[in-house]
Amino acid sequence: MPGFCIFYTEINEKTLIMKKLHGLFMAICLAVIPALQSCDDVEGYSLGDMTPPLWATVRVTGSAFYLDCDVWGTLWPVNTNMGWYNPADGQRVITTFNPLWDNYEGFDHAVKILTLEQVLTKEVETLTPENDGDFGNDPVYGASMGISGGYMNLYFTQNLPAKTRHRISLVRPADDKELYGEDGYIHLELRYNTYDDVTGIPQPAVVSYNLNSLDMTSETKGIKLKLNSGEDGETEVVFERESPDDNTEKMRNLDLSKVQLK
Incomplete structure (x- = not known):
């Protein structure tokens, strides 16, 4: 098969096992590749996609949280490396993310959060x-x-x-x-x-x-x-009222760590 070249010098038990494993590997590849192509065609997202900075509100649900983005709607983060973040319900943030899937388990999108900058939020x-x-x-x-x-x-x-x-x-x-x-x-x-x-x-x-x-x-x-x-x-x-504006055009690479406000 094109792309896979394996040569055998003798037929023995080890060779038969290798052939079976090779056949299993090819069957998995043939089954998975169309599915990946289908997802890419339907969703239109890739791991290289990245949004501009966007406003969002943190919503805490049980021991987890999601983002209610002003532009994209509800976002479920699939990151597994956000143990550092302590979410507070109603906290405003500026975020960039990689969209992965639409209509994900009741949320508008599943996303990988790339940046998350907390913003002073007041009444x-x-x-x-x-x-x-x-x-x-x-x-x-x-x-x-x-x-x-x-x-x-x-x-x-x-x-x-x-x-x-x-x-x-x-x-x-x-x-x-x-x-x-x-x-x-x-x-x-x-x-x-x-x-x-x-x-x-x-x-x-x-x-x-x-x-x-x-x-x-x-x-x-x-x-x-x-x-x-x-x-x-x-x-x-x-x-x-009819012309909302998210005013995030100046907020790329924003560092708020030195801000002194209350």
Whole structure:
């Protein structure tokens, strides 16, 4: 058979055994190769496939976990070398992965996780006259924001502190009438407190805010966000409901190990 050349000089018991093993090996190959070709044709994935950085939320189930990806849906990790990772339900992450199979045991995909970067995950807080000073209003530099998966995701450049972690907060007014404006938008504000502790060392930083506490009805047009931009001063960013954005274009090879935020 082409590709397999075995020569025998005499017929004996050892030779017969070798022939039987060779025949068994060929039978297995012929059975497996079409199946592999079929999987490749149907699924369209290979071990070389790799996604760009994507936002996802960790979901813990029993002693295991899966990812709810903003773009790909539910992902079941098949890695056997992730004993280092301690999953927390609701934790936001930026991940890249190798998709392996679709519709895997109730999940949208089975995947091999390639990178998994945990992101500071926070709730929307209430702004009052009493706590206004706690939130601060320092300028935020290099801000890039997007909304996906029920979260507002913020990428910016932090001027690293020497001692005190900076506080970065998404706040809402205490009065619901101010929160849910007559213009059909939800009104929020991004507040940043450096505590006057900066070193001049820039560091990419990321934070994700859970928007599930907000009452977003079918008539909600979107979100209007006030912030003190380091480039533009006091400004307002509008997020239309019908145009979600996962804003991960700057997040390749992202290292968040030096970020000092709370």
